[in-house]
Amino acid sequence: MGADLCTTPFMKLSNPPRSLIGLSGIALTVLMGACTSLKREQSELAVPGRWQGRASSTVPLDTTSLPKWWQRFNDPVLNQIIAEALQSSPDVRTALARVDEYKARRGVTKSNLFPTVSAGFTGRASRTDNRQTNLITNSDSYSTSLDASWELDLFGKLRQNFKASSADLAQVTEDHYGAQVTLAAAVAEAYVDLRTAESQLAVYERNLATRGETVQLTRWREQAGEGNSLETQQAVSTLEQARATIPTLKQTIEQTRNQLALLAGKTPGALNAQLMKRQKVPQPPSVLAIGIPAETLRQRPDVRAAERGIEAAVARVKSAEAERYPTLTLSGSLGLDALKSGSFFSPEVAAANAAGSLAAPIFNASRIRQTINIQSAQEKQVVIAYESTVLQALNEVENALIAINRTNERLQTLNGAVASAREAATLAAQSYEAGQVDLLDVLDAQRTLLSLEEQQTLTQGSRTTAHIQLYKALGGGWSKQG
Incomplete structure (x- = not known):
């Protein structure tokens, strides 16, 4: 790097034009003494060749499908809301306006070359x-x-300033893509929260119906002299206990709809017509499509933005060095x-x-040297920031893979437990009606079933959310046309 700032220009000065004849010998001595090159900062972070949490049921990553990964959930409502959000979100529009700003800034810097x-x-x-x-x-x-x-621009100072502004523009462009990634994942996660809460509400509504039947049965038994008021009040108590959860779930549903409207850049309630019909929790694809870590790092906008930040810092160091000439x-x-x-x-x-x-600078109380030191320190900082971004990216993918694997295991166990609990609740109700078991056995079976169905529903939502986090971690959800 030192050669392009020192060797070439001074080769041209071997036959100086008339306008340079008056340059004093002492100035030339200072300039030649200042012709040193700084060591560029480089990252030595090693990127692993494969993911530790990679499951056996995986296929190679198709990067062409990553920009619209949410379509893999086969949910038309989700597709529509994310499309609206990417067009109307204030965060995405602000990021796009910053791109326009830095285009103008680069134009100003380029004009200095002419x-x-x-x-x-x-x-x-x-x-x-x-x-x-x-x-x-x-x-x-x-x-x-x-x-x-x-x-x-004899020594490239203006050209380096233009390179720095071009890298700045590339960085904010990647930030715009990153805003799309974050927004798409946030909308998808909120949508899953909504459908999970609706599924929980459906579980409680079914449980209320069952417990209502139990209350009616205890009253009939009390009237027939086969039961007592204690059993009836116990049944009523468990019924009302379950009913008390309904308002909380409805509150969550209504607030999550408003959150989706906010993410889409719309007023509260603007999406209610699209979201009013209950849907199941979106089901993720059965086979994961992931690639190698290097592919992920190339795809993620935040890593690419960090790389552009390094380019800008290097150019500014070179520009500061050129101030000595x-x-x-x-x-x-x-x-x-x-x-x-x-x-x-x-x-x-x-x-x-x-x-x-x-x-030509002769004496400036080391101002130029200290400016170079400032820019060099900033270059070191952006290299460290790049390493931090890479580590964060790798960590997010690994954690998402772990979450997918563990929620799959938990869901399989819960599916079997729910099936057994549902059968147990049915048998307990039949046995109670026949007078073979106490009411407490029925209520305990119903509570167990409700708890397991609720855990099953929440785990289904967590599994889908883990897939969303994986797609986000892989750098999906942005496009240059977005």
Whole structure:
């Protein structure tokens, strides 16, 4: 890197133009002494070749399907809400506006590579009244000028500034993609929470119906003299205990609908028409599609943004180093003076001049060196931030795979437990009706069934959420057209 800033320019100075002849020997000595190259920061973080939590039922990752991974859940409502959110979300629109901002910033930096030209026009009128001769003299004069100035980028400072601004633009563009990833996952997770709460409500409603039948049965037995009021009140108590959970679930459902509207950039209740019909918890695909860690790092916008941050930091270090070298500015002007506004094509006076100025730092109390040190320290920071981002990405994928594997195991166990508990509750109710068991056995069986069905529903939601977190961790959910 030092060669492109030092060797090439000084090779050109071996036959300097006239404008550089006046550069003092001491200045050249300072410049040659300053021609050193800094060691670039590089990350030595090793990326593993495979995932530790990779299950046996996996297939190679198809990156073309990652931009719209939610379609793998086969839920049209979810697809529609995510599509609306990606178009209307304030977070995504703000990120896109930042991209426009940094495009303009890069344009400003690029303009410094080219000459600046300005034009000027002045007009002056005077009137002289000589009281001694009673003569009045009027005179007009007009002048116009065309001025140009150009700082030649001898040592690449301006080019490095442009590279840094281009990397900044690429970084905020990746941030825009990252906002899409975060939003799609947030909408999907909220949608799963909604459907999970609805499934829980359905479980409680079924349980209320069963417990209501038990209450009616205890009353009949009490009226027939086969039971007592204690059993009836115990049955009523368990019924009302389950009923007390209903308002909490309804609150969760209504608030989650509003959360989805917020994520989609809409007012509360705007999505109720789409969400009012109950749906089951979206079922994830039976086979996972994951690739190798290196593919994930290439796909994730936050890792790509961190890479662009390193590029920007390196360019700014090079720009700071170039401050130690001379700057050459060329300037010129063309002026025309006329006594009448219509005489510019045959002016009385025409003048043109051209100049070149060379400025080189000799003493600045180590300001330039400290600026280089600042930029070098910032480069080191962004490299460390890049390593942190990579570690976070790898950790998120591994944790998502662990969650998928463990929730699958838990769900399989709960499915068997629920089937047994449902059969036990049915047998207990039949035995109680026949007078073979006490009411407490029936109520205990119903409580067990309710608890297991609730755990089953929550685990189904957790399993789907784990898949969503995996797709997010793999860097899915963004597209350049988004």
